[in-house]
Amino acid sequence: MKTAYSYLRFSTAEQMKGDSIRRQESEADRACKQFKWRLSDQTFRDLGVSAFRGKHAKQGALSIFLDLLQAGNLETGSVLILEDFDRLNRDKIMTGFDIVRRILETGTDVFCTLNWKLYTKDSLNEPMAIMEMIWRFYLAHEESAKKAYRSKENWKAKHHGAENGTIMTKLCPAWLTVEDGKFIPIKERVAVVKQIFAWCVEGHGINSIVRKLNQHGIKPFRSSWNQKYIYEILTMTRVLGELTIRDRDKKPGQVIKGYYPAIIPETMFHAANNAIRARTNKVGRKGNFPSLFTGIVHYPAHDSTMVFVDKSNSRKKRIYRYLVSFKGFKGLKPYVSLPYDRFENVVLSWLREVKASDFTTKNDVASVIEELRQEDHFLAARIEEVAGTLANIKTKVPAVMNIIAELEGRREVIKERLDDERRKQTTPAIEDTKRLIDLLGELDGAELRDMRERVRQRLQTLIERIDVEIKERERRDNGITEREHYLTITFRAGITRRIWFGTEKGFGFFHANGKRKYPVSDANMVKGMDGGFDK
Numbered sequence: 001m002k003t004a005y006s007y008l009r010f011s012t013a014e015q016m017k018g019d020s021i022r023r024q025e026s027e028a029d030r031a032c033k034q035f036k037w038r039l040s041d042q043t044f045r046d047l048g049v050s051a052f053r054g055k056h057a058k059q060g061a062l063s064i065f066l067d068l069l070q071a072g073n074l075e076t077g078s079v080l081i082l083e084d085f086d087r088l089n090r091d092k093i094m095t096g097f098d099i100v101r102r103i104l105e106t107g108t109d110v111f112c113t114l115n116w117k118l119y120t121k122d123s124l125n126e127p128m129a130i131m132e133m134i135w136r137f138y139l140a141h142e143e144s145a146k147k148a149y150r151s152k153e154n155w156k157a158k159h160h161g162a163e164n165g166t167i168m169t170k171l172c173p174a175w176l177t178v179e180d181g182k183f184i185p186i187k188e189r190v191a192v193v194k195q196i197f198a199w200c201v202e203g204h205g206i207n208s209i210v211r212k213l214n215q216h217g218i219k220p221f222r223s224s225w226n227q228k229y230i231y232e233i234l235t236m237t238r239v240l241g242e243l244t245i246r247d248r249d250k251k252p253g254q255v256i257k258g259y260y261p262a263i264i265p266e267t268m269f270h271a272a273n274n275a276i277r278a279r280t281n282k283v284g285r286k287g288n289f290p291s292l293f294t295g296i297v298h299y300p301a302h303d304s305t306m307v308f309v310d311k312s313n314s315r316k317k318r319i320y321r322y323l324v325s326f327k328g329f330k331g332l333k334p335y336v337s338l339p340y341d342r343f344e345n346v347v348l349s350w351l352r353e354v355k356a357s358d359f360t361t362k363n364d365v366a367s368v369i370e371e372l373r374q375e376d377h378f379l380a381a382r383i384e385e386v387a388g389t390l391a392n393i394k395t396k397v398p399a400v401m402n403i404i405a406e407l408e409g410r411r412e413v414i415k416e417r418l419d420d421e422r423r424k425q426t427t428p429a430i431e432d433t434k435r436l437i438d439l440l441g442e443l444d445g446a447e448l449r450d451m452r453e454r455v456r457q458r459l460q461t462l463i464e465r466i467d468v469e470i471k472e473r474e475r476r477d478n479g480i481t482e483r484e485h486y487l488t489i490t491f492r493a494g495i496t497r498r499i500w501f502g503t504e505k506g507f508g509f510f511h512a513n514g515k516r517k518y519p520v521s522d523a524n525m526v527k528g529m530d531g532g533f534d535k
Contacts, residue, residue: 203457
């Protein structure tokens with residue numbers, strides 16, 4: 001008795017709710033009863049898998065069947081039952097025929113229940129049988145191509161309607177609902193989203209935000225608050241009212257502005273995302289005394305970052321803290337360190353002395369952003385114009401393709417510059433940072449540790465990097481060698497300042513004209529933790 005293997009396939013999950021499985025299974029049973037075949041318990045199924053792109057023949061159950069067949073692990077002289085050749089392939093016509101040829105050449109027959117016909121190895125020598133198989137693959141491909149075209153045109157129409165204010169689908173962000181064909185914000189949920197952004201800008205990480213939502217008993221939009229969903233809320237531009245169209249590979253494409261009601265100002269959105277980027281790969285240690293400068297202090301002489309190291313002295317019952325060149329710490333360069341408490345107090349005290357007027361560049365930044373936006377719009381229109389020309393030609397002309405590639409490259413550069421300028425525009429206010437620094441001297445214990453975490457997050461959104469240079473000089477009066485530390489602080493707003501401190505109390509800084517100002521009194525320096533800076 002010949003063994004029969006059944007292969008079932010349908011394209012979409014919705015078809016599982018219909019009659020597709022029952023129909024294909026019942027027809028396979030009927031064929032086995034009529035021809036006295038034994039239906040194998042080993043059934044091959046590709047459910048919800050399209051055959052238009054041929055992926056099922058490379059990754060799905062069909063690929064497994066073909067591999068077993070080629071390896072000789074299926075019974076010889078068997079038969080494959082399927083509804084029609086379109087179950088095997090809807091891709092290129094000869095690709096489908098090649099699959100059938102491979103099966104038949106092994107001595108395995110193919111039976112189609114739709115036209116109730118058996119195809120054998122001998123069919124490959126019959127011109128009419130070959131023409132029939134090719135014709136059936138052509139019909140399958142043509143049908144799928146038409147469906148794909150109609151679907152594409154349908155979505156194009158929906159996208160065009162979306163640009164003009166028509167809702168494409170009722171699916172929408174959790175803080176919106178649909179009423180009378182319009183998106184309506186849900187006030188309570190919008191307030192929650194705004195609070196999430198406010199916490200992020202204040203310096204709270206995603207884990208901290210999840211904890212605060214749960215501590216406040218705020219009802220989650222989904223089953224629970226989690227890091228992934230909070231990250232989506234903070235980073236996806238739906239809060240700005242934008243809809244991003246994605247292709248079948250989930251890659252972002254066209255952006256439709258104004259599709260949703262905007263609930264977050266653009267400046268706050270970029271400020272939150274700048275804060276997230278600043279925290280990336282700068283987790284730092286989770287101790288009672290977290291460093292405020294994790295990941296942003298560099299020692300250019302070693303081409304290395306500087307890491308936080310603490311050492312305890314049991315005899316003096318004191319903890320000594322240092323910033324150490326990472327390469328020096330690992331023995332790749334000479335060991336170089338500077339007192340952390342001294343460094344922290346100098347930087348924080350200098351920040352308290354900085355005037356807000358030193359950071360008033362936002363008007364200039366706004367004009368640059370507007371110019372870049374206009375240039376981006378011009379390039380987008382130019383790309384669309386050239387693409388239209390290419391479509392009319394109906395062939396890929398290398399010169400035109402090169403123009404499009406060049407324009408897209410220029411647009412990517414513009415987008416990068418826009419991101420840089422937006423980071424400058426959304427830099428936290430120095431006055432807000434000063435208020436957080438002042439609180440360090442008023443708290444202790446767990447409250448102080450939590451505040452240090454907040455200050456660290458704020459500094460990382462304010463400061464891009466601090467470069468340390470160490471010089472040694474010999475005093476004229478006693479010949480003792482002293483060290484001077486020069487700090488070049490680069491702010492995310494694009495401003496660079498230099499300060500310095502030596503072994504004596506106080507610190508100095510350089511004026512914009514390069515002249516050095518000698519030490520400022522450290523009477524108001526910020527009090528550290530566990531002794532901090534010795535006055």
